[in-house]
Amino acid sequence: xxxxxxxxxxxxxxxxxxxxxxxxxxxxxxxxxxxxxxxxxxxxxxxxxxxxxxxxxxxxxxxxxxxxxxxxxxxxxxxxxxxxxxxxxxxxxxxxxxxxxxxxxxxxxxxxxxxxxxxxxxxxxxxxxxxxxxxxxxxxxxxxxxxxxxxxxxxxxxxxxxxxxxxxxxxxxxxxxxxxxxxxxxxxxxxxxxxxxxxxxxxxxxxxxxxxxxxxxxxxxxxxxxxxxxxxxxxxxxxxxxxxxxxxxxxxxxxxxxxxxxxxxxxxxxxxxxxxxxxxxxxxxxxxxxxxxxxxxxxxxxxxxxxxxxxxxxxxxxxxxxxxxxxxxx
Amino acid sequence: xxxxxxxxxxxxxxxxxxxxxxxxxxxxxxxxxxxxxxxxxxxxxxxxxxxxxxxxxxxxxxxxxxxxxxxxxxxxxxxxxxxxxxxxxxxxxxxxxxxxxxxxxxxxxxxxxxxxxxxxxxxxxxxxxxxxxxxxxxxxxxxxxxxxxxxxxxxxxxxxxxxxxxxxxxxxxxxxxxxxxxxxxxxxxxxxxxxxxxxxxxxxxxxxxxxxxxxxxxxxxxxxxxxxxxxxxxxxxxxxxxxxxxxxxxxxxxxxxxxxxx
Numbered sequence: 065x066x067x068x069x070x071x072x073x074x075x076x077x078x079x080x081x082x083x084x085x086x087x088x089x090x091x092x093x094x095x096x097x098x099x100x101x102x103x104x105x106x107x108x109x110x111x112x113x114x115x116x117x118x119x120x121x122x123x124x125x126x127x128x129x130x131x132x133x134x135x136x137x138x139x140x141x142x143x144x145x146x147x148x149x150x151x152x153x154x155x156x157x158x159x160x161x162x163x164x165x166x167x168x169x170x171x172x173x174x175x176x177x178x179x180x181x182x183x184x185x186x187x188x189x190x191x192x193x194x195x196x197x198x199x200x201x202x203x204x205x206x207x208x209x210x211x212x213x214x215x216x217x218x219x220x221x222x223x224x225x226x227x228x229x230x231x232x233x234x235x236x237x238x239x240x241x242x243x244x245x246x247x248x249x250x251x252x253x254x255x256x257x258x259x260x261x262x263x264x265x266x267x268x269x270x271x272x273x274x275x276x277x278x279x280x281x282x283x284x285x286x287x288x289x290x291x292x293x294x295x296x297x298x299x300x301x302x303x304x305x306x307x308x309x310x311x312x313x314x315x316x317x318x319x320x321x322x323x324x325x326x327x328x329x330x331x332x333x334x335x336x337x338x339x340x341x342x343x344x345x346x347x348x349x350x351x352x353x354x355x356x357x358x359x360x361x362x363x364x365x366x367x368x369x370x371x372x373x374x375x376x377x378x379x380x381x382x383x384x385x386x387x388x389x390x391x392x393x394x
Numbered sequence: 395x396x397x398x399x400x401x402x403x404x405x406x407x408x409x410x411x412x413x414x415x416x417x418x419x420x421x422x423x424x425x426x427x428x429x430x431x432x433x434x435x436x437x438x439x440x441x442x443x444x445x446x447x448x449x450x451x452x453x454x455x456x457x458x459x460x461x462x463x464x465x466x467x468x469x470x471x472x473x474x475x476x477x478x479x480x481x482x483x484x485x486x487x488x489x490x491x492x493x494x495x496x497x498x499x500x501x502x503x504x505x506x507x508x509x510x511x512x513x514x515x516x517x518x519x520x521x522x523x524x525x526x527x528x529x530x531x532x533x534x535x536x537x538x539x540x541x542x543x544x545x546x547x548x549x550x551x552x553x554x555x556x557x558x559x560x561x562x563x564x565x566x567x568x569x570x571x572x573x574x575x576x577x578x579x580x581x582x583x584x585x586x587x588x589x590x591x592x593x594x595x596x597x598x599x600x601x602x603x604x605x606x607x608x609x610x611x612x613x614x615x616x617x618x619x620x621x622x623x624x625x626x627x628x629x630x631x632x633x634x635x636x637x638x639x640x641x642x643x644x645x646x647x648x649x650x651x652x653x654x655x656x
Contacts, residue, residue, distance in 0.1 A: 109497075112501040113500070114501050116653065134503045137501060137503040144494060144497045144501075145494075146494045148493070148497050149495070150404070152412050153407065153411070161403070162502070164403075165397060165401070165499065165504050166502055209498070
């Protein structure tokens with residue numbers, strides 16, 4: 065449904081989007097994940113025909129967004145970062161206007177507007193001036209605007225920004241409900257959103273694709289190594305002895321030991337090959353050596369860690385350090 | 395075509411739902427009415443003097459009051475238009491740009507010319523609607539004056555003022571499309587309109603071809619013929635080219651938004 069190949073957008077010397085290639089199948093929800101300024105909005109603007117690409121092609125519903133821009137735009141519903149609403153119109157009048165410029169046939173217009181209002185739960189606000197609506201409602205009006213002509217492709221730039229938790233859940237629900245009959249791209253920097261709503265994730269950083277996969281696979285792929293975290297009150301020998309002890313366990317690849325306080329409390333992070341659960345072995349060994357085992361758990365990387373790993377400059381150690389740093393903070 | 399209509403409807407709604415249309419039209423009509431009265435009183439006094447003179451010297455009075463009133467009134471309308479037109483176009487595009495709604499228009503299946511023409515025609519219509527009540531002045535004059543005013547003069551006068559307004563609106567829309575800032579849009583539009591109004595004074599003493607060019611560019615010069623009841627095709631060509639030129643520039647400017655970092 066969406067076919068992007070070698071898409072590049074340069075603003076002067078700065079490449080906002082650099083050689084992007086990805087595909088979105090019909091009915092799929094694709095998440096665009098990346099830090100601010102990664103090129104998410106620029107990519108979406110190219111897809112919606114707002115900006116031309118410097119090179120590369122993008123096809124939406126079979127139409128090249130540059131060559132057949134109007135045909136492509138007819139198939140797209142787009143919610144920009146700030147909902148593009150006219151504040152002195154009522155919700156209904158605004159959606160009616162959008163339906164007109166999106167070439168909804170006049171016979172269906174009323175029906176489509178009502179459907180969009182229904183889907184976004186705007187029923188009781190339909191006669192209200194948009195300037196009197198809260199940020200959350202405006203965002204919903206923006207969403208209704210993207211749906212009003214029942215487009216095949218829906219492109220949403222940070223659709224849940226500014227909503228309260230209840231509204232976020234509603235919107236996610238709505239997006240999930242649209243999948244299947246619609247192809248959706250949504251961008252976000254909120255990670256749980258991606259794992260909750262998307263079938264596939266494109267992680268994008270500095271205009272380049274850092275990774276493309278399902279949220280589950282991404283988590284698995286990056287886990288590469290299993291991590292176990294132990295908190296131990298060492299009996300004798302201190303940290304050095306503890307490290308030696310843990311290193312000797314079969315299957316352990318790497319051990320890092322930090323002193324927690326002066327009472328002989330240590331924290332050890334043990335890495336093993338993926339798929340091997342060493343928790344019971346480690347526990348037995350530590351206890352047998354006379355140490356007090358205060359805590360033991362396996363640490364799985366959240367999408368957040370992956371995101372940080374993929375988008376920070378340093379290689380994987382940085383990710384490890386960050387996740388350890390976060391553990392400390394808890 | 396449907397696109398033009400949709401944009402046109404939206405713009406008209408924008409003018410009439412908000413107080414913009416009523417306030418601008420109200421101020422315009424108060425000023426126009428005030429000066430119409432002033433002109434009328436002035437001309438009537440002149441007419442009375444002329445009549446007294448003619449009685450003394452035995453010549454028949456040659457004083458066509460309605461024609462003089464109309465000519466001065468249209469001259470005045472031209473000046474007021476200079477102030478009103480920039481106000482009407484200030485927000486045309488700059489507001490859409492600063493609010494981000496331009497992104498909605500430009501990603502909808504609309505051609506750029508549908509956006510530009512829809513907006514231009516809507517502003518021109520508002521200007522026309524503002525002028526309508528002043529026709530009542532002419533009707534009042536028609537009912538009470540002797541000799542009767544010439545309808546032809548009235549028709550050409552209103553045609554002229556519409557063309558003048560159209561030219562200024564086209565310029566203003568273009569400038570509005572260049573910036574997100576409404577104050578800049580308004581100031582620059584007003585400045586350019588003013589220059590086009592007085593430019594012919596600058597060309598007055600120049601007897602070379604540059605002087606001819608400068609005088610030709612005066613937007614008011616071409617309007618004067620209309621207030622005298624003359625429809626000269628060269629004036630029509632001037633105003634229509636002015637509008638076409640700036641509508642075209644607006645189109646290019648909107649298109650160029652795509653190439654800039656928005």
